[in-house]
Amino acid sequence: MAHVKPVMLTLENVSFGYKQNAPLSIDNVSLSLIKGSCTAILGPNGAGKSTLISLMTGLLMAQKGAINYPFYKQYGLTQAIAQKVALVPQDFAFYHELSVYDNLAFFVSISEKNRHLHAEQIAAAIKLCNLEEVVNKTAGTLSGGYKRRLNIAIALSKQPDIIFLDEPTVGIDPLSRDAIITLLLDLKRQGKTLVYTSHLLHEVAQLCDDVVFLRGGKVVACEALNSEKLSLSFSTFKPLLNTQSTLFSQQLVTLEGNHYQLVINNSEQLGAAFSALGQLSDDIKALSFSDNHIEQLYRDLFAEPLC
Numbered sequence: 001m002a003h004v005k006p007v008m009l010t011l012e013n014v015s016f017g018y019k020q021n022a023p024l025s026i027d028n029v030s031l032s033l034i035k036g037s038c039t040a041i042l043g044p045n046g047a048g049k050s051t052l053i054s055l056m057t058g059l060l061m062a063q064k065g066a067i068n069y070p071f072y073k074q075y076g077l078t079q080a081i082a083q084k085v086a087l088v089p090q091d092f093a094f095y096h097e098l099s100v101y102d103n104l105a106f107f108v109s110i111s112e113k114n115r116h117l118h119a120e121q122i123a124a125a126i127k128l129c130n131l132e133e134v135v136n137k138t139a140g141t142l143s144g145g146y147k148r149r150l151n152i153a154i155a156l157s158k159q160p161d162i163i164f165l166d167e168p169t170v171g172i173d174p175l176s177r178d179a180i181i182t183l184l185l186d187l188k189r190q191g192k193t194l195v196y197t198s199h200l201l202h203e204v205a206q207l208c209d210d211v212v213f214l215r216g217g218k219v220v221a222c223e224a225l226n227s228e229k230l231s232l233s234f235s236t237f238k239p240l241l242n243t244q245s246t247l248f249s250q251q252l253v254t255l256e257g258n259h260y261q262l263v264i265n266n267s268e269q270l271g272a273a274f275s276a277l278g279q280l281s282d283d284i285k286a287l288s289f290s291d292n293h294i295e296q297l298y299r300d301l302f303a304e305p306l307c
């Protein structure tokens with residue numbers, strides 16, 4: 001019998017508009033999130049990603065449709081969200097004049113009624129997010145990377161099962177970003193369910209199992225990111241001639257300038273790609289493989305302007 005993956009959250013035909021008569025910001029969205037997986041919500045600016053996250057985390061109420069956390073049927077939606085769901089917002093959601101420790105102490109005191117657990121939960125969040133070095137520093141004086149980690153630590157301090165992260169790595173250096181991605185991969189290994197928005201597709205490829213593409217408030221595609229598809233990117237010294245492009249049996253996408261990408265679905269296509277590359281070997285400047293095709297998918301879906 002096929003193994004059925006447990007569903008953590010379902011949305012059924014959810015719609016939301018900020019103003020009457022204005023276009024809907026979320027338009028008839030249905031989707032399911034799988035327990036223990038990381039789902040990316042992707043789309044261009046204004047697609048509705050933050051609004052959708054606000055609906056799933058109870059900050060906004062859906063005007064139509066239903067949002068359910070089937071795992072927590074015993075609680076109402078509001079209570080399930082309060083106890084099990086955490087949000088890492090795009091903006092820094094802490095007190096800049098308090099220390100890192102005092103911020104965590106404050107937020108733990110709100111989410112955990114049992115005072116005996118406070119010290120333990122604060123310590124766990126500090127350890128998870130590697131904040132030991134800055135624990136007594138005033139939050140407002142932290143570097144951008146540490147501020148991002150504190151934002152995440154506050155969300156984790158309530159020990160949620162589901163964590164929504166709205167562009168958690170915006171504006172930080174590559175090493176701080178790596179630290180956050182490592183932390184999120186660890187959380188996934190611990191069985192936490194993650195929902196993630198970012199414009200950085202290589203992060204999505206590293207972290208996510210599923211992708212929901214939004215445009216104009218509507219779901220335009222859902223994809224599982226599996227390793228069955230390979231993406232092959234290469235650049236050439238000069239733009240390819242038409243005769244050279246037709247050597248590739250698969251769809252060849254020009255990314256920009258002399259950069260190209262193609263998606264490989266099976267070993268036959270892989271063989272054909274190698275054979276074509278072999279014929280062009282003097283023209284190839286750089287070549288790389290990645291185990292998914294998210295960039296091409298994104299470009300295919302969003303290259304045309306929204307009418």
Ligand SMILES: Nc1ncnc2c1ncn2[C@@H]1O[C@H](COP(=O)(O)OP(=O)(O)OP(=O)(O)O)[C@@H](O)[C@H]1O
Pocket residue numbers: 018019025043044045046047048049050051052
């Ligand atoms: N508070 C608000 N009042 C009115 N309209 C809003 C409000 N917040 C968002 N919108 C509108 O809702 C739509 C979706 O916005 P949203 O911020 O959810 O998109 P997004 O995909 O998160 O964008 P970005 O990638 O720029 O963060 C946009 O048309 C936006 O102008």
